[in-house]
Amino acid sequence: MQPTSMKAWRYNKTPLDDIVFDGPDATFVLESIPVPKPDDVSILVKPLMLSNDPAQRTWIQKDRAKMRLYMPPVLEGEIMAALGIAQVIAVGQKVSKYKAGDLVLGLLQWAEYLTIKDDDVWLSLINGGNPLEFDMSVYLGAMGLSGITAYGGLMRMCEFKPGQSLIVSGAAGSVGNIVVQYAKNVVGASYVIAIAGSEEKCDWLRKHGADVALNYKSPTFEQELIEATPDYIDAMFDNCAGPILDACLLRLKYWARIAVCGAISSYNDSAGQHLKNYTEIVINRLQLLGFIATDFYDMVGEIQGNIGKAIKEGKVVVKDAETIVDVRDKFEDIPKVWYRLFEGGNIGKLVTVVGDEE
Ligand SMILES: NC(=O)c1ccc[n+]([C@@H]2O[C@H](COP(=O)([O-])OP(=O)(O)OC[C@H]3O[C@@H](n4cnc5c(N)ncnc54)[C@H](OP(=O)(O)O)[C@@H]3O)[C@@H](O)[C@H]2O)c1
CATH class of the missing domain: 3.90.180.10 (Medium-chain alcohol dehydrogenases, catalytic domain)
Structure with a gap:
């Protein structure tokens, strides 16, 4: 009844x-x-x-x-x-x-x-x-919206290739952790920098594919980012915008592709976004590419097939x-x-x- x-x-x-x-x-x-x-x-x-x-x-x-x-x-x-x-x-x-x-x-x-x-x-x-x-x-x-977003942002927007380097912000979250794991363990990234908000999350990311994990709440975050990027970085998957993106704009290569996935740093802040390093986009021809997961519905079969396979092979961990x-x-x-x-x-x-x- x-x-x-x-x-x-x-x-x-x-x-x-x-x-x-x-x-x-x-x-x-x-x-x-x-x-x-x-x-x-x-x-x-x-x-x-x-x-x-x-x-x-x-x-x-x-x-x-x-x-x-x-x-x-x-x-x-x-x-x-x-x-x-x-x-x-x-x-x-x-x-x-x-x-x-x-x-x-x-x-x-x-x-x-x-x-x-x-x-x-x-x-x-x-x-x-x-x-x-x-x-x-x-x-x-991983087999739903987060996986579609992660895969589409990485593979279609960043056009990410084996051997390239990547920065991921919001890296320990639902979308971010799939980007880190898929880029490193499936595509074959040469170097993945994961950015998250605690030491516990950074340890977790190091276990799951990040070569370097940086805590953006650390007072020395910007310096640590400079030290971690002596050769600059090919692509970025950005979940956060705000000060994290601002710091990363200084560390990307010419023509680097940035999958602009989200802006969680400002969703609760009516003041909106302010990038003090905005001119880096012009000078270094940075490609900021906004997208919505529904843009990838033509590739849902490919995405779920590839992510499902990666989960079964233990290359993308979901339990943890x-x-x-x-x-x-x-x-x-x-x-x-x-x-x-x-x-x-x-x-x-x-x-x-x-x-x-x-
Ligand atoms: N474009 C699309 O179609 C699409 C689809 C899905 C999601 N998204 C976007 O992708 C991003 C991640 O979504 P999700 O579902 O995977 O959520 P999530 O990353 O699992 O959860 C949000 C995380 O954001 C971090 N965060 C919160 N406030 C922050 C701040 N002020 N600065 C930096 N980081 C902050 C927190 O981690 P820390 O402890 O690391 O701070 C939190 O755990 C969001 O921006 C979301 O809007 C976009």
Whole structure:
């Protein structure tokens, strides 16, 4: 018997800078609301695992022009959105693509149940409906959006070749760790510098393919970067922008390609980005190449095939590259778990377990 009411996190108030957790200006509020009913062309799903993505912060960004976004923003009053894995509980009369019990990947919500139109572009059967080859959470990380982003950014945007050198920022995160491992252990990078925010993460990166790992919070970070790059570097995969990118602009070769993947250093800061070394881009012909993972959907088969093979061969480690938080009895923790992304509280993919299969 399905419950008639459920818990859901509503997006309450646009944050100016940092997320607000309590009081009248709280960014999100927890509510008890009726379980929605699917119409003829929708399915009712129960989220099992939520993906935590820095991009969710940009979906609730103040004053962002809607027509410039790659997906619709979440508006004040709506339930907060999140990518994730869910189980299909019921389907509308005209739905033929999905049946009760299927596991799907899609754009979900911070809610115990939700309905999704069967033709939603983000919705698909997990692993194409075939039996899972890896733990379910891996389809949110290396075999999911993070893997597509890492591979597409490295191989298509950086055009990365065996024997080249690479700097990766945000290197111990979900996208970053795959870039480090794939560049070094599969493509055959000559030299990988990984940048992350703690000594523990730097040790972890040295174990998984980084020739050098630098803690950007160290007071001597800029000097250590200079010492680590006597011959300058061929390419960069940048997840952070801000002061880290600024320091790296000084250490790249002429015509170096930079995959501009994200800018997490400024997502909670309305002051935006400021690069004091901007003219390096002009003088050294640096190629800053922005992209969104959906640009690589034409190569998803190639990406998942190659990353899947690398995982099976032990060249890309996934077991050790996840931070899984179980909130099945603590639905109220969902925003705080997500916020760990901005505090450096994850190694690899940060996944929130929210429900059990029925
Ligand atoms: N273009 C695309 O299509 C696409 C797709 C997916 C992700 N992205 C972007 O890729 C980046 C990484 O995403 P992810 O999912 O892999 O997240 P993630 O790296 O697993 O988690 C975020 C990490 O960012 C670091 N961080 C937080 N605040 C920072 C700051 N002020 N300066 C430097 N580092 C900071 C933290 O690690 P430390 O402890 O090292 O600080 C944290 O663990 C994000 O910028 C995201 O928006 C882009």
